[in-house]
Amino acid sequence: MKVVVSDLIGTPGAHRQDQISLEVAAVMDAAKLEGPVTGSVRYDAGVRDIMASGRMEYVATAICIRCLIEFDYPGKATFSQLYADDPQSEDVMQIHEHGVIDIEPPIRDEVVLSLPLSPVCRPDCAGLCSTCGTDLNREPCEGHDDVSSSPFAILAQLLDPEDL
Ligand SMILES: [Zn+2]
Numbered sequence: 001m002k003v004v005v006s007d008l009i010g011t012p013g014a015h016r017q018d019q020i021s022l023e024v025a026a027v028m029d030a031a032k033l034e035g036p037v038t039g040s041v042r043y044d045a046g047v048r049d050i051m052a053s054g055r056m057e058y059v060a061t062a063i064c065i066r067c068l069i070e071f072d073y074p075g076k077a078t079f080s081q082l083y084a085d086d087p088q089s090e091d092v093m094q095i096h097e098h099g100v101i102d103i104e105p106p107i108r109d110e111v112v113l114s115l116p117l118s119p120v121c122r123p124d125c126a127g128l129c130s131t132c133g134t135d136l137n138r139e140p141c142e143g144h145d146d147v148s149s150s151p152f153a154i155l156a157q158l159l160d161p162e163d164l
């Protein structure tokens with residue numbers, strides 16, 4: 001996303017704030033984003049550089065790691081990126097001709113990092129029964145005989161291998 005900051009360049013101390021919206025697509029194991037990322041970005045002019053910083057919000061689609069339902073995950077990400085005419089390090093990005101900077105890469109990076117690795121649909125999600133798969137948020141599991149009290153286990157005890 002290209003932004004013109006020529007009005008700020010060469011005016012140390014000058015700043016401007018813009019509302020922006022851009023599309024970011026990212027797919028992680030348990031979360032997927034394919035919608036707009038919105039927020040407010042502030043541009044601060046230094047002597048020979050521009051600092052862009054902002055706070056972004058988005059809604060991703062996540063899969064609860066406990067009960068496996070899909071839910072909307074509201075996410076937030078902050079970023080700040082320095083731009084210069086003549087970047088002296090890899091951390092600084094280029095100010096292009098006519099005072100144009102690209103704010104998409106730093107925003108995309110921070111948004112991807114902010115996607116949840118182990119999302120849960122709600123803090124008290126009960127998850128699925130590991131034996132029968134019942135969604136314990138909707139109905140309780142009736143329980144399972146543990147293996148040692150099942151008819152087959154009892155039969156196995158009665159049949160002593162020595163007698164066979
Ligand atoms: Zn859940």
Ligand SMILES: [Zn+2]
Pocket residue numbers: 129130131132133134141142143144
């Ligand atoms: Zn169960």
